[in-house]
Amino acid sequence: AQRVTQPEKLLSVFKGAPVELKCNYSYSGSPELFWYVQYSRQRLQLLLRHISRESIKGFTADLNKGETSFHLKKPFAQEEDSAMYYCALRGGSNYKLTFGKGTLLTVNP
Amino acid sequence: GAVVSQHPSRVICKSGTSVKIECRSLDFQATTMFWYRQFPKQSLMLMATSNEGSKATYEQGVEKDKFLINHASLTLSTLTVTSAHPEDSSFYICSAVTSGDETQYFGPGTRLLVL
Numbered sequence: 372a373q374r375v376t377q378p379e380k381l382l383s384v385f386k387g388a389p390v391e392l393k394c395n396y397s398y399s400g401s402p403e404l405f406w407y408v409q410y411s412r413q414r415l416q417l418l419l420r421h422i423s424r425e426s427i428k429g430f431t432a433d434l435n436k437g438e439t440s441f442h443l444k445k446p447f448a449q450e451e452d453s454a455m456y457y458c459a460l461r462g463g464s465n466y467k468l469t470f471g472k473g474t475l476l477t478v479n480p
Numbered sequence: 481g482a483v484v485s486q487h488p489s490r491v492i493c494k495s496g497t498s499v500k501i502e503c504r505s506l507d508f509q510a511t512t513m514f515w516y517r518q519f520p521k522q523s524l525m526l527m528a529t530s531n532e533g534s535k536a537t538y539e540q541g542v543e544k545d546k547f548l549i550n551h552a553s554l555t556l557s558t559l560t561v562t563s564a565h566p567e568d569s570s571f572y573i574c575s576a577v578t579s580g581d582e583t584q585y586f587g588p589g590t591r592l593l594v595l
Binding site for chain 2: 405407413414415416417420457465466467468469470471472473475
């Protein structure tokens with residue numbers, strides 16, 4: 372069985388502060404991990420995926436297989452980063468994603 | 481690229497009627513689409529996998545006779561909520577998988593309210 376855990380339902384930081392959204396997963400094979408973001412009244416958008424190892428909007432995430440984690444980080448949060456963030460895992464070849472419950476990030480001015 | 485649309489964006493219907501929601505991949509072909517349900521301030525719950533030219537695969541606990549899925553072409557999947565009841569009121573979201581990077585791209589969602 373595969374599972375994604377986002378332990379923080381809410382996270383509030385001030386503008387310019389570092390932010391880390393936690394994601395832990397459980398999967399017996401080699402997973403593919405994603406971060407999706409949903410801004411207010413907008414559709415879910417892909418933020419980044421671990422295999423591309425790129426930085427989007429200043430966010431990075433490193434897959435740590437030892438700790439089974441894929442935490443999302445940004446050194447200096449901006450107000451426009453306020454959104455719901457979902458960590459997702461894909462195991463196997465059927466494209467299905469298992470989502471975490473999401474973390475609502477609020478960046479205060 | 482990789483735009484997914486849904487129609488309608490919102491629908492209100494009477495209890496007992498059926499409602500059809502369309503999901504289209506606008507600029508790519510998708511052999512696989514997914515249907516999700518999202519409750520307020522909650523995560524997405526996968527309902528079913530829609531495969532072009534074959535029967536949909538439903539997740540455990542999802543009634544296949546209530547939520548009919550048709551994926552008749554490489555750019556269109558439809559979800560029909562049959563004999564809708566107030567408890568079916570929800571936000572329904574579809575996604576489509578691109579063959580290139582095998583990524584799910586999401587539609588904007590359809591708000592269903594059953595009175």
